[in-house]
Amino acid sequence: MLRRLQQSAGLTLIEMLIALAILAVLATAVLPMAEVTVKRTKELELRRALREIRSALDEYKTDYDKAANEKKIFVTVGESGYPAELETLLTGNDWGGLYQYPRKYLRRIPRDPFDTDQEGWGLRSYTDEADSSVWGGEDVYDVYSQSDEIALDGTYYRDW
DSSP states (O other), X not given: OHXXXXXXXXXXXXXXXXXXXXXXXXXXXXXHHHHHHHHHHHHHHHHHHHHHHHHHHHHHHHHHHHHHHTTSSOOOTTOOSSOSSTTHHHHOBOGGGTSSSOBOSOSSOOOOTTOSSOOOOEEEOTTSOTTXXXXXXXXXXXXXXXXXXXXXXXXBGGXX
């Protein structure tokens, strides 16, 4: 009886090879799915970041129009009402007394998850073409990713 327990205490070489073969097959199936999951998560983060910045730009423009309509600020010809730079959304504006304090639109500027070169967001001004990749510099009307990668749906991230 003791001899039988000693003989069945370990795994044979064949059992080990079969177990490793099964693990290898499972690993080859799981790794591509994990890569897609990571890319999909980054895409969701990019969509959220773009939505957050674009919403802040729209709120800024709404407050500009409200302050102009209530004669709290002087509007100059050719001024679009969008911020001159992206950082203006962080510092805020009181709109000539429309608010008791400078209204801030963002706590921080979200990062682009596909920005590997640390180039930052691509900017478009109100007078730029919709698909322009060169910023006119007058104001910040829109932002886009500068990544050349292709999304899971086949579009470029810079076109989102």
